[in-house]
Amino acid sequence: MDDRAAISGTTRVFAILADPVAQVKSPQAVxxxxxxxxxxxxxxxxxxxxxxxxxxxxxxxAVQSIGGFVVTVPHKSAVVDYCDTVSDAVRQVGAANVVTRSTDGRLHGHNLDGLGFVAGLRLGGIEPAGLSVYLAGAGGAACAIAFALAQAGVRSLTVYNRTPAKARQLLERLAEAYPGLATAVGTDNPSEHDLVVNATSLGMREGDALPCDASRLEAGQVVAEIIMEPALTPLLQAAKRQGCQTHPGVSMMEGQLEMIFQTLHRGG
Known part of the structure; x- marks a missing residue:
């Protein structure tokens, strides 16, 4: 039976906001x-x-049948300004990826990205505790992942961003919450780290630059993506050539699917 035939005037509607949107996978799964x-x-x-x-x-x-919406690139940071309340995780990282709507129209921001990324690593057999991590990016998703990795017990975290000031700001916030974590502002060289994470949107569009110098990747490193489409990004292709273990972007969604579903349908 085609489930679309069951949509009626009592159907609760959720949205996923993105630009572009063709790459999203969560609607099918949810x-x-x-x-x-x-x-x-x-x-x-x-x-x-x-x-x-x-x-x-x-x-x-204003739409009374809307129960909330998922938020992805490039809106995760900007959407926080339109929420009436936000979770502790949103306050911590400055970004939201799920917004629920109360019956009175109030909007409540949540961030499940970091927990989803760590859960996805573990689903893939990768335990982050004790690892040295290189993180490319300092935007909404990167901030959520940085805090979740710190919570998971990584040994050290290096953040590289094309605007170094944003990397420093992220690490300053991280140091307040996790003063024992070794941190550094990085360069485009990802070598000498156990786990390399691309938490930018680079690789989503044809012709994008690589998020780091992939020629410096080393065999034995784990290279992880958050981009879901294409499944094999240019960074993951380069990592395979260098003999690295790769971890696809879809794993972050898989790691938080149940959390997204419950947050949307139960209102948080």
Whole structure:
């Protein structure tokens, strides 16, 4: 039976906001879960340009059948300004990837990215505790991942960002919460780390630059992505050539699927 035939005036609607949106995988997974669990709901992808985010969010706030929305690149940091309340994780990292809507139209921001990334590592047989980590990026997803890795007990964390000031700001916030963690602002050289993570959007579009100097990757390193499409990004291709173990971006979504589903359907 085609589940779309069951959509009615009582269907609870959720959205996923992104730009671009063609690469998202969570609608298929969340809608399958809803069908299997007898939930009368649907998650719909919506392509929203950054300039239109405020208008779209205010529109969704006014739609009474909207239960909330998932937020991905490039809106995770910007959407925080439109939330009425936010979780401790959102306050910590300055970004949200799930927003729930109360019946009165109030919006509540949550961040599950970091927990999802760590859960995805563990699903892939990679335990982050005790590892030295190189993290490319200092945006919303990178901040969430940095805090979750610190919570998971990594030995050290090096953050590289094309704007070094953003990397320093992230590490200053991290040092307040985890004063015993060894941290450093990095360069584009990812060598001498156990785990290399691309937490930028570089690799999503054809012709993107690599997020770090892939020629400096070393056999034995684990190289992890957060990009889901393409599944084998240029960084992961380079890592394979260097003899590294690779960890695909879809694992972060798989690691947080249940959390996303429960947060949307139960309101947090």
């Amino acid at each position: 809608n399958r879960m809803a069908s299997e669990r007898g939930e009368n709901s649907v998650l719909v992808p919506m392509q929203v340009a950054p300039a239109d985010l405020a208008r779209v969010v205010e529109g969704l706030r």
